[in-house]
Amino acid sequence: MVGPFVFFDHMGPLDLPAGIDRSLDVRPHPHIGLSTISYLFSGELMHRDSLGYAQAVRPREVNWMTAGSGITHSERLERARAHGDRLHGIQAWVALPDGQEEIAPSFSHHTADDLPQWADAGVTGRLIAGSAYGLRAKVDTLSPLFYAHLDMAPGAAAEIPNGHRERALYVASGAVEMDGERYEAGRMLVLGRAASRVRAIDQSTVMLLGGEPVGERFVYWNFVSSSRDRLAEAAADWKAGRMSLPVADDAEFIPLPEESARPSPALS
Structure with missing residues (x-):
């Protein structure tokens, strides 16, 4: 961890031809205990979530999604599929601080003006x-x-x-x-x-x-928490189908990984 940052995913640069297969999309999946920050240098991703938001993220804009007690979302390459695209960007995760890990989920989009x-x-x-x-x-x-x-x-x-x-x-x-x-x-x-x-x-x-550091955190798959038991609970909820899928994108999902729901060593 660096301050509250707990995950940092550099995507691309990747040239995607028109007509790419849907298997390259990020299908619906869950999160708890974190905020995701999606930021692109080029290209476009289409976000849909279980709160009902549907919002493309484009270069030098921000999609900020706070999972809190639980949210699901997908990230689709719809522009690339229709027109071709060059995808390059970073998604970072920020662990939520003590006392706010289980807040209600939310989503906001910010253009360059913000x-x-x-x-x-x-x-x-x-x-x-x-x-x-x-x-x-x-x-x-x-x-x-x-x-x-x-x-x-x-x-x-x-x-x-x-x-x-x-x-x-x-x-x-x-x-x-x-x-x-x-x-x-x-x-x-x-x-x-x-x-x-x-x-x-x-x-x-x-x-x-x-x-500023937010304290010790554990990570399992897409879940972040100060409690190992909470990670296991989230994994069980997803496996049992107790988390709602994104609105208008509920026909498929990413299953829980086959290995046991074992969190990472503590991060701090």
Whole structure:
């Protein structure tokens, strides 16, 4: 974990021709105890959930889904199937803080107007969630955090926000330098308190993230909780069909993995 961030999935870049098979879609599946942050550099995903929301996420927009006590959703490649597409983005999970893990599920969509932008000396930035650089995104969060997207020209340098106990940097594309070391795309750097600047070696896309710790968490499949028993309960509910499927997308689903519902070692 870095602050409340507990999962970080870099999707693509992937070129998808028109007419792709539906087997590439992410079929309906459940979550508890977390918020998902879907953010794309290119392409489009179609979200549908058990609250009745149907919302495409497009580049430099945010789909923020809070699972709380339980939600199901699907992510379909409908644009790619119709027209072809280049899918590239990141989905992050944020663990919910103590006392709010079982809140009512919710969903919100945020266009670029809700995500503060800036440009300076070869760096173009966008604040996806939380507060940093003296800015605040119009995305409701349940614990102190920050999440930012930087596009950096070769040789450009950027400050890494302070003010949060835990911070990390992810190189989504290109290559960067920190403290005399080179880091290529695909590297996640968990930063100490002294780290303050990053410099792009090539044209680079960098994600900055962090926040205040929310305490020990366990993960099993798509479920996050401070309680192992709660994970087992969620797994049993899904296996027994006790969680409603997304509205207008209830004809199929992803079954519970065959292995026993055994959570990961504690994350903190």
